[in-house]
Amino acid sequence: MLKNKSLKISKVVLLNLPEEGQCADYYTPDYAIEEFSVYPPLGLLYVATEAKKFYPVEVLDVVALRYGIKETVNHVERLHPDVIGISCTTFRIFPMSEIIRQVKMKLPETIFVVGGPHTSLYPVETLNLPGVDFVIKGEGDRSFKTLLDVLSLGNSEGLYNIPGLVFREGERVVQNREDVVSVENLPFPDRRLLNWDYYHTAADKAEQVVTMISSRGCPFQCTFCDVMIKNYRSRPAIDVVNEMEHIVSEYDNPVIQVFDDTFNIDRKRVLDICEGIRQRKLNLKWTTRARANPFDEEMVVKMKEAGLKRVHFGVESGSETTLKKINKSISKEHVVNAFQLCRKYQIDTLAYFIIGFEWETKEDIQDTIRFIKEIKPTFIMANTLYPAAKTKIYEELIKHGKIKEDFWQKFASNPVRNFNLPQWQSLKTRKYLKRKLDEIYLRFYLSPDFVSNNLKSDVSESFSLSHFFYKVKLAIIIVKSYVVSLVEEFMTLRR
Numbered sequence: 001m002l003k004n005k006s007l008k009i010s011k012v013v014l015l016n017l018p019e020e021g022q023c024a025d026y027y028t029p030d031y032a033i034e035e036f037s038v039y040p041p042l043g044l045l046y047v048a049t050e051a052k053k054f055y056p057v058e059v060l061d062v063v064a065l066r067y068g069i070k071e072t073v074n075h076v077e078r079l080h081p082d083v084i085g086i087s088c089t090t091f092r093i094f095p096m097s098e099i100i101r102q103v104k105m106k107l108p109e110t111i112f113v114v115g116g117p118h119t120s121l122y123p124v125e126t127l128n129l130p131g132v133d134f135v136i137k138g139e140g141d142r143s144f145k146t147l148l149d150v151l152s153l154g155n156s157e158g159l160y161n162i163p164g165l166v167f168r169e170g171e172r173v174v175q176n177r178e179d180v181v182s183v184e185n186l187p188f189p190d191r192r193l194l195n196w197d198y199y200h201t202a203a204d205k206a207e208q209v210v211t212m213i214s215s216r217g218c219p220f221q222c223t224f225c226d227v228m229i230k231n232y233r234s235r236p237a238i239d240v241v242n243e244m245e246h247i248v249s250e251y252d253n254p255v256i257q258v259f260d261d262t263f264n265i266d267r268k269r270v271l272d273i274c275e276g277i278r279q280r281k282l283n284l285k286w287t288t289r290a291r292a293n294p295f296d297e298e299m300v301v302k303m304k305e306a307g308l309k310r311v312h313f314g315v316e317s318g319s320e321t322t323l324k325k326i327n328k329s330i331s332k333e334h335v336v337n338a339f340q341l342c343r344k345y346q347i348d349t350l351a352y353f354i355i356g357f358e359w360e361t362k363e364d365i366q367d368t369i370r371f372i373k374e375i376k377p378t379f380i381m382a383n384t385l386y387p388a389a390k391t392k393i394y395e396e397l398i399k400h401g402k403i404k405e406d407f408w409q410k411f412a413s414n415p416v417r418n419f420n421l422p423q424w425q426s427l428k429t430r431k432y433l434k435r436k437l438d439e440i441y442l443r444f445y446l447s448p449d450f451v452s453n454n455l456k457s458d459v460s461e462s463f464s465l466s467h468f469f470y471k472v473k474l475a476i477i478i479v480k481s482y483v484v485s486l487v488e489e490f491m492t493l494r495r
């Protein structure tokens, strides 16, 4: 590829891909994903932060700019970069392949480097997509910058020493071992590379949403999860508090969303972070994703004092059978305890649920509906199971013949627009699950509890008529969706 020709790099663009043409996600009701949030591409920011110290780097987040494929191609052509780095999830390989194809036609010299979660799953398939020059799988903080060094020096030997790099050498594909970045002294992501006005969530409407991570990887082995970075590394508490202090000094009234896969694995670190926030009197609000164990009264008291506003828990199911089978290693007791503590100390909760696992009976799904009632989360997000690529659940469905072919591998080699995951359940089951999902949202978001709590919070905070009507509209959509799925299921049963 390199042929020892040095490359003058006068512009590097790092691209967060548009949603246009991404995989259809049938497993979450439309009303649950509608404009709920726009989050920044933190991973891309880490890659940019390192490279920017040595090269002219621009981060282009076209999700925030609400671009489609065409606008993205035009904008990239105007920028005319020498190198483009793309952050790719499996969901967005179609818009990616389309953008590369179109830009390569106009800018044949531009070098395309693809990174992001998808590349750890399908590195070779990604490299073989038309126009892709290099792939960097795994954490690319250092490797992307090193690749720019090797390209500007033109020494192809250097390619063999770049962790995670996947490249062609004649006919063969060379795959270097993924990098494991130490998080001991990770530079803070340079957030000035993004316009933060774009980023918001419906749950934190009055605040400036700023995201951060305090650890990388998740050591747990939940069978449905496609987080591939399993070696857990946590940043020192003082370093995390330093970054929080930095964010508070940079943004007005921020709510910091900690996007760790699991924030509270190390109990002592959580207490140290809270103590650091308390000692520095950082007036901040933050939210995090956590596991229901370890989660005890002392932790909750400290986190509340330190400004914790909301915790997102992956509860997944109210069926003990399912919790065991998905290897969640969390018991219902842990969950009940965690939600009780959050209620006791007025910490909002968001609980994620999945229904429709291969073994699940109607009783298992009823267990989940009952469990939601029992733990009383502030918000819920529920979807039917979607067999993510390279997960244990996906491989089991293939082994059991429920899924006839490795459709993700096929899609990874030949991305198609709005790829619809082949259905692996019977029509009857799908209609039943759709109706149960609508029922879960209806029972929760139209429950007297939720409506009265919500009206109360609306009145206590800045009541906005538009937000009120937005909620009424959402309520009507949920009811309509439930009635439609009820009729559809009935019609299916009559066939």
Ligand code: B12
Pocket (backbone or CB within 6 Å): 016, 025, 038, 039, 040, 041, 042, 043, 044, 046, 047, 084, 085, 086, 087, 088, 089, 090, 091, 092, 113, 114, 115, 116, 117, 118, 121, 136, 138, 139, 140, 141, 144, 213, 217, 225, 226, 227, 228, 259, 260, 261, 389
């Ligand atoms: C925050 C988050 C979101 C946010 C923000 C997404 C974003 N653009 O950053 C929101 C809510 C928008 C989101 C949406 C979705 N997400 Co999400 N998300 C996450 C989460 C929890 C953290 C991401 C993060 O910040 N990680 C920390 C940073 C440091 O790591 P990173 O992003 O992986 O980046 C590193 C490497 O990947 C690499 N890298 C990344 N980009 C690039 C680019 C180049 C050029 C290079 C060289 C390297 C490189 O280097 C980075 C630094 O080390 C991950 C779980 C996880 N553990 O990563 C899931 C995850 C990325 N999401 C996932 C999914 C499936 C989705 C959705 C499709 C869900 C949906 N149905 O809508 C959408 C699609 C979004 C998209 N961009 O395509 C999957 C992706 C799996 C896959 N096979 O691709 C993950 C892994 C897990 C999961 N199931 O939730 N998500």
